[in-house]
Amino acid sequence: MLKVLGLTVLLSFSGAVLATSVADSHTEMAGCESCHQDGAPSSDMAYENETCISCHGSMKELEGDAHKQHDGVITCSDCHVVHEASPASGSCTSCHQP
Ligand code: HEC
Ligand code: HEC
Ligand code: HEC
Ligand code: HEC
Numbered sequence: 001m002l003k004v005l006g007l008t009v010l011l012s013f014s015g016a017v018l019a020t021s022v023a024d025s026h027t028e029m030a031g032c033e034s035c036h037q038d039g040a041p042s043s044d045m046a047y048e049n050e051t052c053i054s055c056h057g058s059m060k061e062l063e064g065d066a067h068k069q070h071d072g073v074i075t076c077s078d079c080h081v082v083h084e085a086s087p088a089s090g091s092c093t094s095c096h097q098p
Pocket of ligand 4: 066069070073074078079088089090091092093094095096
């Protein structure tokens with residue numbers, strides 16, 4: 001019981017975004033098909049990025065400067081590496097000089 005409790009506390013401190021990847025959280029909600037057509041990745045991820053927008057809205061509708069500054073410039077998966085448990089905020093330096 002104590003062990004179970006300890007794990008729960010650890011997970012809630014590290015935060016849901018870090019504890020599990022976006023792909024895992026979404027697969028749990030609605031399966032691989034929630035983002036991949038027939039569950040199989042496309043070659044250019046255009047289909048996948050359309051699914052993000054259909055559920056969350058476009059970048060100009062989303063909260064936060066990171067979204068509004070990139071509306072029409074880049075796509076969701078340029079920052080959200082959804083199969084990795086890493087925060088999107090870590091992606092900035094891959095395009096901008098630190
Ligand atoms: C939240 C939407 C989402 C879900 C759910 C999801 N994926 Fe993905 N997947 C992506 C995106 C976006 C990429 C592009 C790389 C990245 O951002 O991680 C990708 C990449 C992939 C790739 C690599 C393709 C390549 O060409 O590099 C495979 C394989 C894959 N997904 C399989 C799966 C499987 C199997 C599941 C279910 C267990 C799944 N995905 C669930 C969005 C998703
Ligand atoms: C079928 C609808 C649906 C699709 C498609 C979808 N999402 Fe989500 N997403 C949700 C829901 C529901 C939640 C949980 C509630 C919330 O935070 O809005 C969520 C949560 C999130 C979160 C918060 C962290 C987490 O893992 O829960 C991020 C980041 C996210 N989505 C990004 C994306 C990205 C990027 C894509 C496309 C690759 C995508 N979503 C596709 C419905 C969707
Ligand atoms: C310029 C990079 C960037 C792009 C492009 C981007 N995001 Fe984000 N997004 C972030 C950052 C940074 C956060 C803050 C949390 C983090 O660091 O993961 C965030 C947070 C989110 C959240 C809330 C996560 C939570 O913890 O509740 C959702 C949902 C989300 N983004 C969806 C999207 C969708 C859908 C798209 C495409 C339409 C998109 N994002 C494009 C950088 C980006
Ligand atoms: C995939 C590449 C890419 C990623 C990742 C990325 N950006 Fe950008 N960003 C761009 C491009 C392209 C522009 C538009 C051209 C420009 O103004 O440099 C831009 C514009 C901006 C601007 C507006 C700059 C201006 O002069 O108006 C800011 C601020 C910014 N990004 C911050 C961020 C932050 C913070 C992150 C991480 C959350 C991030 N970017 C991630 C490519 C990226």
